[in-house]
Amino acid sequence: MKRFAFLLLVGGVLGMSSAAKAGFDPLGDTFGSGYKIDLIQYSLTEDDTNYYATIVTANAFASPLDLADPQRIGGLFEFDTDNNPDTGYSPHQNTIGHPLAERFGSDFMAAIFGITADDTVTLFDTRDFSSIQVKIAFDLALHSVTLTIPKAAFGNPTTDIYGAVAIGATSINDAMEHREGVTPRSVPEPSSFGLIVLGLGGATFFCRRKKR
Ligand SMILES: [Ca+2]
Numbered sequence: 001m002k003r004f005a006f007l008l009l010v011g012g013v014l015g016m017s018s019a020a021k022a023g024f025d026p027l028g029d030t031f032g033s034g035y036k037i038d039l040i041q042y043s044l045t046e047d048d049t050n051y052y053a054t055i056v057t058a059n060a061f062a063s064p065l066d067l068a069d070p071q072r073i074g075g076l077f078e079f080d081t082d083n084n085p086d087t088g089y090s091p092h093q094n095t096i097g098h099p100l101a102e103r104f105g106s107d108f109m110a111a112i113f114g115i116t117a118d119d120t121v122t123l124f125d126t127r128d129f130s131s132i133q134v135k136i137a138f139d140l141a142l143h144s145v146t147l148t149i150p151k152a153a154f155g156n157p158t159t160d161i162y163g164a165v166a167i168g169a170t171s172i173n174d175a176m177e178h179r180e181g182v183t184p185r186s187v188p189e190p191s192s193f194g195l196i197v198l199g200l201g202g203a204t205f206f207c208r209r210k211k212r
């Protein structure tokens with residue numbers, strides 16, 4: 001079931017306390033068509049129990065739960081938790097031709113559009129198909145989205161954690177990689193999942209959205 005859910009997610013997409021540093025994305029670099037949400041900042045922070053991945057956009061967006069609003073945000077958070085491009089799979093940015101994340105192997109992923117009524121989204125471990133629900137919060141006034149991930153979910157990695165994100169409204173229209181990752185205190189099981197997932201990811205989440 002978890003495997004099925006994971007494949008549904010991937011198929012559906014085509015989809016920092018300590019030394020907190022923010023990564024920045026240019027203003028006005030959106031692509032695609034329809035209403036565009038311009039990503040400008042990504043920060044990855046941590047406290048004793050959680051990692052916090054926060055993105056900020058230049059312009060307004062609507063909650064992904066507002067299914068009738070054409071400005072509702074969608075997209076995908078991805079994490080390279082072992083700083084190894086050979087574990088996990090190629091991030092979504094690469095599949096949409098965005099020149100980012102060349103050294104990024106996505107070990108975990110969570111889709112914004114997969115939000116449930118309890119304000120959680122599913123965080124998938126792309127290496128073993130396991131998953132947990134993690135909290136997601138939207139600040140519509142500040143144009144921000146924050147994903148809260150319990151540290152245990154990442155399996156106590158020992159290297160820097162990097163993030164990547166791709167967002168959009170009617171379609172993915174901006175993306176960035178954040179390589180100013182947090183350095184956790186404490187070992188993932190490397191395994192390759194790779195292109196099989198992408199190969200299976202035929203359908204698009206945006207096609208599904210348009211049908212609604
Ligand atoms: Ca941007």
Ligand SMILES: [Ca+2]
Binds near residue numbers: 081083084085
């Ligand atoms: Ca990796």
